Amino acid sequence: MTRISARYLGKRLVVSYLTLLVIMSLLFVLIRSMPGSFIGSMITPELDQDDIMRLRETWGLNEPLWRQYVDFMINYQTGQFGRSPTYKEPVWDVIIRRLPRTMILFGGAFIAQFIVGPLVGMYLGWWRGTRKDKSIFTTSLAIYSMPAFWISWLFIWLFNYELGWFPSTYMFTKFANFEWTTMSIIVDVLKHITLPLFSIAVVSWVGAMLVMRPAMNNVTSEDYVFLAQAKGLSERTVMIKHAARNALIPVATQAIVGVAFLLDGSVIIENVFSWPGLGQVIVSSVLSRDYPVSQAAFFMLAVLIILLRLLTDIAYTYLDPRIKFGGDS
Template sequence: MTRISGRYLAKRIVVSYLTLLVIMSLLFVLLRSMPGSFITSMINPQMTREQIERIRETWGLNEPLWRQYVQFMINYQTGDFGRSPTYSTAVSELMLRRLPRTLILFGSTFIVGYIVGPLVGMYLGWWRGSNKDKSIFSSSLLMYSMPSFWIAWLFIWLFNYHLGWLPSSYMFTQFPEFEWTAFTVMRDVLYHLALPLLSVSFIGWVGAMLIMRPSMNNVTEEGYVFLARAKGLSERTVMLKHAARNALIPVATGAIVGLAFIIDGAVVIENVFSWPGMGQLIVNAVLSRDFPVAQAAFFVIAALIVVMRLFTDVVYTYLDPRIKFGEGE
């Protein structure tokens, strides 16, 4: 059964598209409002006026602003993010090279977080007010308040410098003595992934727990839970099959939106672990005034958020039968 009307979906897609256009326009305006230009670093005092003009021409800065804007909007909508002045390569190529690495790191921490978090939240919500709930909840809150980079440094100190068990940086062994095969690649990535995964997941699950716990607690008061108990089902079955399933709805929608923030969260962690992903690219781009790269990275983050919000609306109707979008239209 369709719980979201085609008309409503079309409307949401149009709104999302318009939102993206606004974001693009804002990025264009904001980056051009910044003092100086990204070609400043290419201009040398000994250059002649013609040579400077040639550089401006190469980067399309000799055109009137409105034409630059139109070209920018067309380019972005066709996936052409321009060229990086520092890497001398297409921005999209750079991003395609970096994005999978970020997805490996944060995709895995995301999965771990959204398995552990809801499970713990389910138990705490079910036994809310118990000593177990109080102690686990308060200690997880304490963990949640710790800065992720500090935890990362602590783990590096312990597992790398002190115990020497795990590598503290990079995604692969840099200068391997072994042959690269599918197996060695996987093994090597997992070995390098272990410490950042551990560090991020150490507190990463708490967010999902914080959504699941009150949600679980709310459904314990629902009639269908009483009914399940009255039918004589075991406490475990009631909790898992009847309560937890319904309590998971806000967690699931939260998770979808959370996916969009993966790149955002990568900025700090990737730099701590020298993980060559999008986060590190953004930091380098900002520090080296590589505006085309920074601009594209911010756009990708924004686009992910917009798309995931749209996706959430659709998924929501399937997860919760009570919700219907555009029924009256």
């Protein structure tokens, strides 16, 4: 028997869709509330008033605001993002070309975050109240309070300027004086990705630890943990196979939402390290008043976060058999 009813799932789908409509409306208003217009960069002294009017008509800016809003809501829900006036190509091409680079960077950070965080949280939850727990927990909170961009600058200063171990900009070495081979490309990308990846992971793992630590502490008082200890099993076996296995349920569901917020943080990290991903496109498109690109990038992030929130509810029902959403009781 399924643990989530069709009625509950239908309600969640409706709420998610309405949330997306609200976000799209806010996005439309906020983007167009910015001073200036993206066609300002296209207007040159050689253009007369008729040319400017034709230019506005080409980009739909001569339409009433309500008509622009309706077109925006319809087009974006059907995946028609239009053409970028800055990149001179379809918006989809701009996003698809940059998105894999963002996924490479933040996929690696996500893996590091949800390996280190739960492991540290497991031990801290098991040792809760001890001096070791308090010292590590306090240090972790201090790290968690540091802005990601400050950590990034610190890493750049130490590992690039002072030690010269890792490059701090771009995804590849520009104007390289060596022959490109498959292995040299992989090594070069790994060198460039090290600093931005660790800048994200050194802070983000604490979030997973903060979820795992209390969950681990709660399960240590369960009967099945005492039973495993009474059987004479080693402390390591009891901690990992019996306690941690059940404590991972809230961490697993939190990880789904963590993907979205890691991508959301790409705006800062990618610009600090000049990483050619979606975050850098968002900043450049906003500064150049490139409405189609900036709207499409924010729209895709919104869709991702809403979908992952929906998947979190569904994941709870399968990870924990005690939960049943949408039942009669």
